[in-house]
Amino acid sequence: MASSLMAIPMMPLAAKGATMASDEATRKVQDLLDRWLAAWNASDMDAMFALFRADAHWVNIVGMHWKGRAEVEHAHRVYFDLMFKGVHQSLEAIESIVPVAGGAVTVVARWSLGAFKTPDGHLNPPSRDRMSLVLVPEGDRFVIVHGANIAIVEEAQRFDPALKGVRS
Amino acid sequence: MASSLMAIPMMPLAAKGATMASDEATRKVQDLLDRWLAAWNASDMDAMFALFRADAHWVNIVGMHWKGRAEVEHAHRVYFDLMFKGVHQSLEAIESIVPVAGGAVTVVARWSLGAFKTPDGHLNPPSRDRMSLVLVPEGDRFVIVHGANIAIVEEAQRFDPALKGVRS
Numbered sequence: 001m002a003s004s005l006m007a008i009p010m011m012p013l014a015a016k017g018a019t020m021a022s023d024e025a026t027r028k029v030q031d032l033l034d035r036w037l038a039a040w041n042a043s044d045m046d047a048m049f050a051l052f053r054a055d056a057h058w059v060n061i062v063g064m065h066w067k068g069r070a071e072v073e074h075a076h077r078v079y080f081d082l083m084f085k086g087v088h089q090s091l092e093a094i095e096s097i098v099p100v101a102g103g104a105v106t107v108v109a110r111w112s113l114g115a116f117k118t119p120d121g122h123l124n125p126p127s128r129d130r131m132s133l134v135l136v137p138e139g140d141r142f143v144i145v146h147g148a149n150i151a152i153v154e155e156a157q158r159f160d161p162a163l164k165g166v167r168s
Numbered sequence: 169m170a171s172s173l174m175a176i177p178m179m180p181l182a183a184k185g186a187t188m189a190s191d192e193a194t195r196k197v198q199d200l201l202d203r204w205l206a207a208w209n210a211s212d213m214d215a216m217f218a219l220f221r222a223d224a225h226w227v228n229i230v231g232m233h234w235k236g237r238a239e240v241e242h243a244h245r246v247y248f249d250l251m252f253k254g255v256h257q258s259l260e261a262i263e264s265i266v267p268v269a270g271g272a273v274t275v276v277a278r279w280s281l282g283a284f285k286t287p288d289g290h291l292n293p294p295s296r297d298r299m300s301l302v303l304v305p306e307g308d309r310f311v312i313v314h315g316a317n318i319a320i321v322e323e324a325q326r327f328d329p330a331l332k333g334v335r336s
Contacts, residue, residue, distance in 0.1 A: 057264055057276060063298045063320035064328045065263055065276055071330045078329035095233055096225055098313065101304045102270020106314040108225060108233055119327075130231045132316035134302055136269045145266065146274040148300035148316035152231035159287075160232045161246035162239045 021097035021105060028142045029097050029107055032135065040089045043080050049073040052144045053136065059148045061129060072147075088114040092128065103137040104145075110152075128152040189265035189273060196310045197265050197275050200303065208257045211248050217241040220312045221304065227316045229297060240315075256282040260296065271305040272313075278320075296320040 021029070032051060039048035049069060058072040059065050066072040092110040099105055112128045131149045135142035189197070200219060207216035217237060226240040227233050234240040260278040267273055280296045299317045303310035 055266055057266055057274065059276060059298050059300055059316075059318050061318070062324040063296075063318045064325065064330065065278075065298055066330050067264060075329040096235060098223055098225055100268065100270070100302055100313055101272040102268070104269040104272055106225065106302055108227060110233075128231075130227050130233055132227055132300060132314060134268055134274050134314070145268055146300060146302070148227075148318060150227050150229070150231045150316060150318055156230040157232065161243040162232065162234050 021099055025099070025105055025142075026097055028137075028140075029094060029105065029135065032142045032144070033091055033094065033107075033109055037089060037091055040084075043085045045073060045077050045080060048076065053138065056143075056145050056147070058146070061149045061151050082119050083116045087116040095130070100134070105135050105142070107133045107135060109133065128154070189267055193267070193273055193310075194265055196305075196308075197262060197273065197303065200310045200312070201259055201262065201275075201277055205257060205259055208252075211253045213241060213245050213248060216244065221306065224311075224313050224315070226314070229317045229319050250287050251284045255284040263298070268302070273303050273310070275301045275303060277301065296322070 035051055036048065039045070039051070049072070052069040052072065054069050056069050056072060057065065057067050058075075060075070064075070066075050090112050092112055095108040095110055097105050097107050109131045110128060111131060112126065115126050116124050118124055129149050129151050131147060133144055134146035136145050203219055204216065207213070207219070217240070220237045220240065222237050224237050224240060225233065225235050226243075228243070232243070234243050258280050260280055263276040263278055265273050265275050277299045278296065279299060280294065283294050284292050286292055297317050297319050299315060301312055302314035304313050
């Protein structure tokens with residue numbers, strides 16, 4: 001299942017400020033994101049929420065905070081029924097994997113999403129987002145214990161103080 | 169220092185889907201957020217970045233991803249110089265504290281921010297955001313290892329599928 005992810009560009013994890021994740025952690029992150037992607041693109045909420053721990057929280061792209069997997073799952077099912085069914089998502093990059101404590105890691109993944117129609121009929125153009133995930137080991141996999149998904153405001157990115165040439 | 173936070177409303181952490189954080193963890197989260205708030209409102213970046221682990225990452229409100237404390241700090245210093253110096257922040261609520269693994273916790277804090285002027289002269293009105301933090305124990309405190317800050321789109325909140333009365 002993870003084979004399709006081998007082509008995903010990885011940011012150099014040895015860059016300044018980065019802590020190296022183990023090869024095993026990296027492989028398990030790739031596996032989880034591959035499963036996420038497959039579940040999203042199949043609109044398969046059962047498969048998607050098999051990836052979550054029961055006490056997982058989520059903050060969505062407009063700042064709604066869902067507490068516990070049951071609530072996170074319910075909200076996603078509502079939004080898939082309303083607007084995301086059949087809307088293609090792709091993984092642009094696994095930007096970082098940072099070990100936290102006790103085998104947990106934080107991951108930043110960059111996704112792109114196709115155009116979709118909102119319930120009031122507005123067409124949302126293709127967009128990108130950066131998703132922070134907190135993953136913990138469970139058996140031989142990672143499960144999601146927290147997610148926070150931030151819209152990339154494209155016109156703001158060139159003002160990023162961390163961009164080379166902007167940095168003083 | 170934490171005394172001012174005693175008035176901050178806490179969401180009931182025993183609600184469904186929530187794992188109880190210990191009293192000690194809760195106290196340490198309150199202490200960290202109190203220090204954050206004091207540092208922000210004093211525009212004291214030295215105090216603010218004493219709260220971070222060296223390998224901390226941050227995804228800001230428009231989706232910029234900063235890798236490592238040095239980069240996170242540089243970017244915050246640039247934005248404080250450009251627009252946030254003297255802009256008052258207040259903590260509306262610590263919405264959740266969820267144990268992750270190895271003593272780490274994820275926290276969702278809701279903040280409000282006063283109006284500020286962007287570099288191009290646009291006046292940004294008062295706004296709110298939900299900040300996800302990943303905290304790990306270091307000595308007798310927590311330090312920040314990840315932050316993701318999401319703007320609350322106020323007009324979207326009434327469509328939250330998790331709201332009572334909306335939930336099917």
